[in-house]
Amino acid sequence: MSTPHHRADQSETVPASFDECLTRQFALCAALETLADTLPLNVDTLAATRLAEALHPTLSCCQIFEETYVFPIIAQSGPQVELIVERLRHEHIEDIYHARDVCDSVKAFAGRRHRVTANEEGYMLRCLFTSLRRHLAFDRDYVMPLYLQVRGC
Numbered sequence: 001m002s003t004p005h006h007r008a009d010q011s012e013t014v015p016a017s018f019d020e021c022l023t024r025q026f027a028l029c030a031a032l033e034t035l036a037d038t039l040p041l042n043v044d045t046l047a048a049t050r051l052a053e054a055l056h057p058t059l060s061c062c063q064i065f066e067e068t069y070v071f072p073i074i075a076q077s078g079p080q081v082e083l084i085v086e087r088l089r090h091e092h093i094e095d096i097y098h099a100r101d102v103c104d105s106v107k108a109f110a111g112r113r114h115r116v117t118a119n120e121e122g123y124m125l126r127c128l129f130t131s132l133r134r135h136l137a138f139d140r141d142y143v144m145p146l147y148l149q150v151r152g153c
């Protein structure tokens with residue numbers, strides 16, 4: 001199955017650590033929630049456009065880091081962890097597809113080129129940050145301790 005990203009935007013710097021990946025993605029979730037909370041009338045359209053444009057590059061960068069440096073290390077723990085890694089890879093792909101949809105709709109909303117209703121927009125945003133936060137909580141509570149343990153920190 002081909003992955004939808006794996007070429008991070010040039011403007012996005014590579015994260016220095018797994019911890020930084022999580023921090024950046026949690027910050028994205030907070031920004032998405034703020035945007036959802038300000039719909040429909042109090043939206044900062046410039047901030048919304050910047051967020052929409054940062055969404056895909058930020059997620060891609062963090063996912064590439066995890067898949068390149070973190071997953072191969074934790075996968076050494078055994079076959080059951082390989083299955084978990086496979087699930088996490090699928091969640092990455094789903095999040096990227098979802099982020100693309102959110103990016104398009106937020107930019108259209110901010111530019112008023114296409115009037116997605118505020119309810120639909122809010123629903124899309126909440127679906128993305130809710131599933132992303134669930135993924136990140138697992139990364140933080142399970143993947144991170146295992147990564148540090150196997151790596152020998």
Ligand SMILES: [Fe+2]
Nearest residue numbers: 063066135139
């Ligand atoms: Fe991840």
